[in-house]
Amino acid sequence: MNRGAALAEVRDLRVRFVGREETIHAVNGVSFAVPSGKVLCILGESGSGKSVTLRALMRLLPPRSSRIEGSIRIGGEDVLAMPLRALRDLRGGLVAMVFQEPMTALDPVYTIGRQIIETVRKHTGCDRHSARARALELLELVRIPSAAQRLEAYPHELSGGLRQRAMIAMALSCRPRLLLADEPTTALDATVQVQILILLRNLQRELGMGMIFVTHDLGVAAEIADTVAVMYAGRIVESGPVERVMRAPAHPYTAGLLASTVHGQPRDRDINAIPGSPPDLRRLMPGCSFAPRCSRRQPSCTTNLPEPRFPKPGHMAACFAVPSAPVV
Amino acid sequence: MDPLAPAPRDRGGPGGPLLIARDLKKHFPVRSSGGKSVQAVDGISFSVREGETLGIVGESGCGKSTLARLLLHLIVPDAGELVFDGTTVRDDITVGALRRQVQIVFQDSYSSLNPRMPIRDTVAFGPFVQGKPKGEARRIARDTLARVGLDPDLFGPRYPHELSGGQKQRVNIARALATGPRMVILDEPVSALDKSIEAQVLNLLRALKRQLNLTYVFISHDLNVVRYLSDRVLVMYLGRVVELGRVEAIYTRPAHPYTRALLASQPSMNPVRRIEEPPITGDPPNPIAPPAGCRFHTRCPFAEPVCMTVDPPLPPWLGPQSHIAACHLSDRLPRRISHE
Numbered sequence: 176m177n178r179g180a181a182l183a184e185v186r187d188l189r190v191r192f193v194g195r196e197e198t199i200h201a202v203n204g205v206s207f208a209v210p211s212g213k214v215l216c217i218l219g220e221s222g223s224g225k226s227v228t229l230r231a232l233m234r235l236l237p238p239r240s241s242r243i244e245g246s247i248r249i250g251g252e253d254v255l256a257m258p259l260r261a262l263r264d265l266r267g268g269l270v271a272m273v274f275q276e277p278m279t280a281l282d283p284v285y286t287i288g289r290q291i292i293e294t295v296r297k298h299t300g301c302d303r304h305s306a307r308a309r310a311l312e313l314l315e316l317v318r319i320p321s322a323a324q325r326l327e328a329y330p331h332e333l334s335g336g337l338r339q340r341a342m343i344a345m346a347l348s349c350r351p352r353l354l355l356a357d358e359p360t361t362a363l364d365a366t367v368q369v370q371i372l373i374l375l376r377n378l379q380r381e382l383g384m385g386m387i388f389v390t391h392d393l394g395v396a397a398e399i400a401d402t403v404a405v406m407y408a409g410r411i412v413e414s415g416p417v418e419r420v421m422r423a424p425a426h427p428y429t430a431g432l433l434a435s436t437v438h439g440q441p442r443d444r445d446i447n448a449i450p451g452s453p454p455d456l457r458r459l460m461p462g463c464s465f466a467p468r469c470s471r472r473q474p475s476c477t478t479n480l481p482e483p484r485f486p487k488p489g490h491m492a493a494c495f496a497v498p499s500a501p502v503v
Numbered sequence: 504m505d506p507l508a509p510a511p512r513d514r515g516g517p518g519g520p521l522l523i524a525r526d527l528k529k530h531f532p533v534r535s536s537g538g539k540s541v542q543a544v545d546g547i548s549f550s551v552r553e554g555e556t557l558g559i560v561g562e563s564g565c566g567k568s569t570l571a572r573l574l575l576h577l578i579v580p581d582a583g584e585l586v587f588d589g590t591t592v593r594d595d596i597t598v599g600a601l602r603r604q605v606q607i608v609f610q611d612s613y614s615s616l617n618p619r620m621p622i623r624d625t626v627a628f629g630p631f632v633q634g635k636p637k638g639e640a641r642r643i644a645r646d647t648l649a650r651v652g653l654d655p656d657l658f659g660p661r662y663p664h665e666l667s668g669g670q671k672q673r674v675n676i677a678r679a680l681a682t683g684p685r686m687v688i689l690d691e692p693v694s695a696l697d698k699s700i701e702a703q704v705l706n707l708l709r710a711l712k713r714q715l716n717l718t719y720v721f722i723s724h725d726l727n728v729v730r731y732l733s734d735r736v737l738v739m740y741l742g743r744v745v746e747l748g749r750v751e752a753i754y755t756r757p758a759h760p761y762t763r764a765l766l767a768s769q770p771s772m773n774p775v776r777r778i779e780e781p782p783i784t785g786d787p788p789n790p791i792a793p794p795a796g797c798r799f800h801t802r803c804p805f806a807e808p809v810c811m812t813v814d815p816p817l818p819p820w821l822g823p824q825s826h827i828a829a830c831h832l833s834d835r836l837p838r839r840i841s842h843e
Contacts, residue, residue, distance in 0.1 A: 220697035221668075334786035335563075364562035365724065366802075369768040370781040391697065394770025398777050417774040435702035437727040438772050442750075445709065446731075448702035452667050 181208035181248075182385040183232065183353055188245035190227050190236065190409075197457045201227045203409035204245075211352065214379060214386045216400035216417070218393065220432075222453055224409035225389045229355050232387070233266050249353060268298050271346035273375075275358040277338035281330040287314075287341045288326030291348055298349040313344040317374060336367040340374070347378065354379065356388045360395060372398050393436050397421055405429045408454050408464035415490030425492035428465045463494070471496040519589065520550035521686060521718050522605070527573050527583035529566075533791055541790045543569040545742035546583075550820070551686070556712070556719040558733030558750065560726060560765070562787055566742040567722050571690040574720065575607055588685075603633060606679035610691035612671035616663040622674045623648065623659035629682040647677040650714075651707060669700035673707065680711065686718040693728065705732065726769055730754055738762045741790055741798040744817050748826030758828035760836065761799045797831065805832055 190202035202224040209215045219225040230236050231243055234254060247254040250269050257265065266272075274280040282290055291310040295301065301309075307326075314322035317340040330338055339359060346354060356375065360368040376399055379386045390396055396403050397417060404414040405426065413426035424430040431449040440446055451468040454460065463469070466476040473495055483491045484499040527547045530540040543566040551557045561567045572578040574585065576598045585592040585601075592601050609615040617625055627644035631637060645655040651673040663671055672692060679687055689708070693701040705728065712719060723729050729736060729750075736753045738746040738761065746759040757763045767782035783802045788794055794801045800810040809831050817829040830836075 220699065336786040364787065365726070365768045366562065366764055366781075366783055367786055369770070369778055370784065372770075373778065373781055392770070393698075394772050397772050397774045398770050400774070421772070421774055432698055436698050436772075437702070437705065437725070437731050439727070440731060442731055445706045446702040448706055449699040450703075452669060452700065453697075 182211045182250060183209045183387070184246075184248045185228075185232070186246045188228065188231060188247065189243070190224070190231055191242045192240050193242055194240065199456045200459050201409055201456060202231065203459065205406070205409070205411055206245075207404055207411065207414065209353070209385045209387055211385050212380075212383045213401045214376075214388055214399055216396040216403045217387065217389045217406055218391070218396050218403050218432075219389075219406035220391055220453065222408075222456060223406040225391075225406050226357055228406070229272075229357050229387060229389050232355060233270055233272060234262055235266075235272075264298070267294055267346075267351070268349050269351060270353045270355060271349070271351040272355040272357065273339075273343055273346050273359045275361050277335070277342045277362075278330060280342055281338065281345075283330055286327050286329055287333070287344075291326075291341075291345050294345055294348045309348065310344075313348055314341070316347065316378070317341070317344045319344070335363055336370060339363060339367075339371055343371075343375065343378070347382070350382070352384060354384050354386045356386060358390055359388075361390070361392070368395075369398075375399065393421070393433060394438070405432070408456065408459065410464065410493065411491075412465065412494070413490075413492045415487070419487065419490050425486045425490065425497045426465075426494050427469045427471050427496065429492075431468075431470075519553070520586075521553040521588055522551040522574070522720075523584075523586040524549055524574065525584040525586070527570070527585070528581045529569055529573055529578060530581055536791055539791050542566075542742045542793060543790065544573060544580075545793075547739075547742075547744055548583075548817075549737055549744065549747060551718060551720060553685075553718055554716060555734040556721055556732055558729035558736040559720065559722045559739060560724065560729050560736060561739035562724060562765075564741070564787055564790055565739040566790075567739050568690055570739070571607065571688050571720070571722055574688055575602060575605055577607070603682055604684050605686045605688065606682060606684040607688040607690060608672070608675050608679050608692045610694050612668055612675050612695065613663060615675055616671060616678075618663050621660050621662055622653075622666070622677075623655065625663075625674065626677045626681050629678060633682055643681050644677075647681045648674075650680070650711070651677045653677070667700075668696050669703060672696060672704055676704075676707070676711070680715070684717070686720070688720045688722070690722045691724070692721075694723065694725065701728075708732070726754075726765060738765070741787065741793050743798060743829065745799065745830070746826075746828040747817070747820065748828075749824065752826045756826075758826060758833040758836070759799075759830045760803045760805050760832075762828075763836075764802075764804075797829075805836060807832065 186206050188202055188205040192199040192201060205228055217225045232247055243255060288310050291313060292306040295306040295309050310326060311322055314325055319325050319337055319340050360371050388399055400417040403417050403420050404411045407428050413429045424433055434447040435449055449468055454464050462477040462479055463481050466472050475495055481493045481495045483493050484497045485491055486497055525548050527544055529544040530542050532540045559567050573580050587601055590596045623644050626647055627640040630643045631640035648655040653673055693704050721732050733750050736750050737744055740761050746762045757766055764783040785802050788801055796812045797810040797815050800806040815829045815831045818827045820827060
């Protein structure tokens with residue numbers, strides 16, 4: 176990956192949540208880079224640290240209880256060192272976020288139009304009239320039918336699909352260069368999910384944004400990703416081009432996830448489920464976190480953390496069982 | 504088992520439907536709408552044969568969960584009739600007698616368990632209430648927990664908050680099975696679980712069905728899971744049945760435009776063959792005011808004038824190989840094979 180030109184670059188990110196009685200190690204050394212115009216999918220199950228990673232990029236984690244270490248650079252700026260005022264310009268300006276649940280992310284007591292206008296005016300300082308024009312333009316951009324009427328609608332008056340479109344419109348209002356999407360289609364029905372996925376894909380391409388898309392759904396990742404990073408227990412265990420990772424997964428966890436996802440398996444046979452359950456993030460064991468569930472476990476897996484290996488250039492898997500391609 | 508010898512409890516006769524739903528209706532009045540109501544289930548008829556798995560698919564608001572609750576009389580239907588094993592519920596057998604034979608597993612594994620009861624007591628509660636002595640109920644609970652893959656000594660004394668999502672759902676399955684039901688309604692039982700755990704629970708459900716000769720009604724929005732588990736599939740849209748048939752027929756030769764759209768909306772799992780155009784546009788309409796005529800006509804790419812005025816009836820079910828769809832055009836539409 177061309178690291179010099181990366182729009183977002185994360186190095187050795189660690190996030191802990193410190194409580195009175197226990198500390199949760201949510202993210203444990205994550206590094207990745209996203210160039211402009213590309214889509215990175217962070218794939219993982221609940222508790223894998225994918226959403227925490229995404230929120231850390233905008234510093235949306237609770238400041239009192241969370242401890243963030245490592246480095247996050249977006250558009251060349253050091254996000255972790257940023258003063259609060261600069262952070263406010265970053266959020267919604269350079270970087271914007273689309274959440275899973277539009278009903279809770281939108282303010283129920285203001286109309287869609289008013290919420291977009293407020294965002295536009297805050298960031299650009301333009302007058303009401305041109306902000307309104309921009310809001311209308313945005314609703315048309317996300318293909319909301321009868322956009323002018325919908326500006327006056329409250330969130331509860333819209334269907335789930337339209338609400339998600341409205342939230343995307345708001346996220347795009349200040350022309351962000353990086354769009355963060357946290358499971359934006361998970362709460363939607365199948366026929367609506369595909370519409371939103373295609374919309375996001377087209378907008379990302381047309382506007383040349385970088386996008387980081389968090390999902391637990393391999394099918395969704397296959398529809399939208401350029402590259403994927405698979406997370407398990409707060410670490411990236413595998414990453415690479417989406418075609419490569421889905422066709423030839425190198426890490427046993429990714430392979431297990433693909434095998435256990437139901438998609439046209441023979442009906443008369445059991446699904447190859449991954450045994451056991453994810454580790455307790457309060458008491459993280461040394462070595463590879465997936466080792467207790469892994470069929471290719473070696474003695475070294477429970478004592479040492481596997482370093483990244485590269486079966487193909489650009490394709491990384493953190494696993495002792497993966498042979499590294501010879502360096503040419 | 505000899506297929507000709509009826510099982511001792513089987514009063515409907517071998518091969519006869521274990522459960523028949525006739526014209527079930529449930530409308531929920533909406534106070535603020537001036538006398539209107541949500542037509543959650545609006546005249547649904549089908550039967551479930553002994554030993555089969557009937558899959559029910561549909562999007563949110565189509566009435567599938569209301570239907571699940573109607574089948575157990577957890578919600579009393581406004582109209583229609585429920586016949587279990589040849590006896591009409593409420594006329595011939597009581598609701599209590601029905602629930603001894605039909606149990607349900609809900610989607611939310613946490614809120615369907617009593618947080619203040621250790622799980623061995625939760626599982627023993629059903630048999631105890633149904634008249635088993637305490638010791639016997641406890642023994643049943645131990646056996647059932649072991650059957651769903653939870654060590655009764657290790658997990659029995661635990662409370663729901665001490666379990667993972669997958670373990671809680673196993674407890675819910677044990678709770679449903681402890682009363683020895685013949686039929687289990689599974690209402691999105693794996694939707695809240697992670698994929699690696701979902702596969703474990705699906706394998707468990709398949710094994711239990713085989714071991715205990717169960718009949719399943721499996722409700723889900725996930726078409727892949729329904730295809731894997733079901734023998735027949737019923738597709739719902741806005742409170743109605745739009746299509747019913749054998750699983751392979753539904754998935755390879757869908758007859759209703761809505762079923763086709765649902766199938767085509769499934770992500771392909773193949774990054775080089777992405778979906779380029781959405782198969783249908785818009786959201787499902789508001790069930791308070793469903794469209795006149797065919798309820799799907801507002802989103803249907805094939806709709807003709809007749810679809811806007813005349814409600815297409817669902818043809819009668821004519822035996823195991825039937826494949827029926829409530830569509831004016833289903834004979835004329837090309838039956839292409841859906842993408843795999």
